[in-house]
Amino acid sequence: MKLTRETLVVIITFALLAIVPVIASLTEVPFYLDLGRRMMILAIGALSLNLIMGYGGMISFGHAVFVGIGAYVVGICAEHEVVSGFIQWPLALLACSIFAVVFGAISLRTRGVYFIMITLALAQMMYFLGVSLDRYGGDDGLPLAETSDFSGLIDLSEKNNLYYLIFVLLLLCLWICKRLINSRFGMVLQGARSNEARMQAIGFPVFRYQLTAFVIAGVMAGLAGILLANHTEFVNPDMMHWTRSGDLIIMVLLGGMGSLAGPIVGALVFILLEEALSGVTEYWQLIFGPFLILVVLFARGGLLGFLETRQSSDKPSDKPAEGSDD
Amino acid sequence: MVDPHLLFEQLFNGVQYGILLFLLAAGLTLVFGIMDMMNLAHGSLYMLGAYIAATVALATDSFLLGIAVALPSTLVVGIFLEVVILRKLYDRGHLDQVLATFGMILFFNELVRLIWGPAGIEVPLPSILNQSLTLFSIPLPLYRILVIGVGLAVAGFLYVLVVKTKLGMLIRAGASNREMVGALGIDIKKIFTLVFGLGAALAALAGAMAGPIFAATIGMGENILIQVLVVIVIGGIGSIRGAFVGALMIGVIEIMGRSFLGDFFKLFLSGNAAETAAPAAASMLIYILMAGVLFFRPQGLFPARSG
Numbered sequence: 001m002k003l004t005r006e007t008l009v010v011i012i013t014f015a016l017l018a019i020v021p022v023i024a025s026l027t028e029v030p031f032y033l034d035l036g037r038r039m040m041i042l043a044i045g046a047l048s049l050n051l052i053m054g055y056g057g058m059i060s061f062g063h064a065v066f067v068g069i070g071a072y073v074v075g076i077c078a079e080h081e082v083v084s085g086f087i088q089w090p091l092a093l094l095a096c097s098i099f100a101v102v103f104g105a106i107s108l109r110t111r112g113v114y115f116i117m118i119t120l121a122l123a124q125m126m127y128f129l130g131v132s133l134d135r136y137g138g139d140d141g142l143p144l145a146e147t148s149d150f151s152g153l154i155d156l157s158e159k160n161n162l163y164y165l166i167f168v169l170l171l172l173c174l175w176i177c178k179r180l181i182n183s184r185f186g187m188v189l190q191g192a193r194s195n196e197a198r199m200q201a202i203g204f205p206v207f208r209y210q211l212t213a214f215v216i217a218g219v220m221a222g223l224a225g226i227l228l229a230n231h232t233e234f235v236n237p238d239m240m241h242w243t244r245s246g247d248l249i250i251m252v253l254l255g256g257m258g259s260l261a262g263p264i265v266g267a268l269v270f271i272l273l274e275e276a277l278s279g280v281t282e283y284w285q286l287i288f289g290p291f292l293i294l295v296v297l298f299a300r301g302g303l304l305g306f307l308e309t310r311q312s313s314d315k316p317s318d319k320p321a322e323g324s325d326d
Numbered sequence: 327m328v329d330p331h332l333l334f335e336q337l338f339n340g341v342q343y344g345i346l347l348f349l350l351a352a353g354l355t356l357v358f359g360i361m362d363m364m365n366l367a368h369g370s371l372y373m374l375g376a377y378i379a380a381t382v383a384l385a386t387d388s389f390l391l392g393i394a395v396a397l398p399s400t401l402v403v404g405i406f407l408e409v410v411i412l413r414k415l416y417d418r419g420h421l422d423q424v425l426a427t428f429g430m431i432l433f434f435n436e437l438v439r440l441i442w443g444p445a446g447i448e449v450p451l452p453s454i455l456n457q458s459l460t461l462f463s464i465p466l467p468l469y470r471i472l473v474i475g476v477g478l479a480v481a482g483f484l485y486v487l488v489v490k491t492k493l494g495m496l497i498r499a500g501a502s503n504r505e506m507v508g509a510l511g512i513d514i515k516k517i518f519t520l521v522f523g524l525g526a527a528l529a530a531l532a533g534a535m536a537g538p539i540f541a542a543t544i545g546m547g548e549n550i551l552i553q554v555l556v557v558i559v560i561g562g563i564g565s566i567r568g569a570f571v572g573a574l575m576i577g578v579i580e581i582m583g584r585s586f587l588g589d590f591f592k593l594f595l596s597g598n599a600a601e602t603a604a605p606a607a608a609s610m611l612i613y614i615l616m617a618g619v620l621f622f623r624p625q626g627l628f629p630a631r632s633g
Binding site: 113 | 364415428433437559614621
């Protein structure tokens with residue numbers, strides 16, 4: 001493999017993430033561990049969104065709904081004293097895939113702004129469902145009695161274990177994404193992003209490819225949700241709120257849409273920014289909001305795009321055009 | 327059996343809520359329609375209008391003066407946003423527009439929190455408006471009747487503006503083919519600034535009028551924005567008529583659903599199951615309706631671009 005800057009970024013990022021627990025125990029600041037887990041979980045979410053948004057051109061403004069569904073299945077199982085991860089996790093992923101098939105089939109009938117808005121509306125619908133689920137905490141959310149139990153295989157209540165499990169799963173997701181987008185399936189998906197009518201004319205059932213991608217992304221986001229539930233030991237409707245979906249979009253764009261490592265870098269930078277700014281002022285979004293606008297106006301392609309263009313300024317960028325949704 | 331008085335009263339409330347939705351949807355659907363622009367910050371203008379109106383009304387003890395100040399000041403903010411930021415985003419994809427206007431929402435919410443504090447503002451009604459009219463022995467709050475009246479007047483004004491005037495002709499032309507209008511020598515950008523300003527003023531009007539009903543709170547803009555988006559999608563992007571029909575539909579369904587879905591469920595569910603299922607179903611109702619409309623008519627009920 002050629003050592004591109006992107007690969008370098010990935011290696012450095014994972015190397016840093018790998019030693020976070022060591023740093024946390026040396027400095028005796030367990031908060032770093034917490035921060036690192038949150039980063040990696042959101043990175044999985046952003047990675048999955050990038051699959052459909054960056055490579056598929058499907059701008060979903062409700063992607064956090066799958067994070068929420070994954071988390072809620074774990075929470076609801078635990079509430080009914082089903083704590084085995086061997087049951088919880090497959091069930092959560094199955095639920096996500098079912099919801100993704102239904103939501104995807106409805107949403108994919110539309111294009112452009114309509115697609116953005118219907119994914120937003122469907123996610124909001126689930127958010128309100130969560131709020132009105134009084135049996136499972138409603139608005140207040142549902143504390144997890146215990147983390148998923150893997151009967152001695154791995155103890156997730158031990159925070160370092162959970163950290164490295166998330167670490168490995170993030171790597172796995174990255175690998176899956178890489179394999180996917182370089183496969184025939186990924187090529188068709190990217191072809192449909194660039195010119196859907198042409199792909200259709202060549203004879204590809206574009207809808208089926210897009211729906212499959214939507215479901216894969218939904219399941220991957222569900223995995224992030226499962227991990228999030230185990231991380232916070234708490235589930236609430238806010239995980240599905242449309243601003244959480246907005247956060248995921250920000251991470252993808254911040255890092256660089258349509259590049260493999262972009263969303264991971266984006267998620268890391270997003271959390272770091274959030275932490276740093278909220279340390280400076282209570283009104284940190286007063287800074288973060290305009291910062292986003294500036295990123296949109298002047299830093300197209302995100303952080304990785306910035307690196308790429310500096311590396312290969314002599315050849316035109318083959319980055320996917322943003323907003324190629326219509 | 328459902329009390330017919332209650333039914334009528336809630337229908338009335340639903341219409342009133344629908345009118346509020348229409349004031350927001352009208353401006354937003356034009357912005358969507360003409361420039362193909364996804365603007366999430368519309369709800370922020372609504373919130374801003376509500377806060378400014380509430381502050382002025384409380385300080386001067388005049389509700390009317392509050393509205394009179396809120397409208398032009400929000401209009402100025404709207405035009406400022408359009409000229410400085412949004413104008414640069416027309417040629418970008420929807421994603422950039424979503425992100426930039428999302429940034430605006432964060433900014434405005436935090437700004438309001440900084441200026442007015444985290445607690446909302448309750449806006450008292452002037453005593454003249456704080457009474458009820460009795461119709462068929464049902465008391466109807468005068469203020470809500472007034473809101474409906476203002477909304478209908480705005481709808482009439484917009485109808486005349488869009489259908490009968492030259493400006494309206496250009497707006498409609500812009501909605502169906504922006505490039506062509508530009509090619510014919512019309513300064514479409516100026517028209518858009520105008521439309522955006524108008525939309526901002528209508529959002530402020532809605533916010534100012536919503537103040538006494540819901541109180542001005544942070545985040546009031548986003549909650550209603552999502553419903554307004556549902557209205558626009560159901561009505562068809564760019565269509566004022568669609569926005570009007572959609573807004574009334576959503577308003578009535580939203581309010582009636584919350585009040586009567588429980589009773590309706592009790593017809594075929596046990597009392598307990600109906601009690602638990604109803605609130606969940608009521609809050610999902612409009613989204614299910616939207617999904618249904620989009621499934622059968624992906625362009626909405628009154629597509630503006632159809633021909």
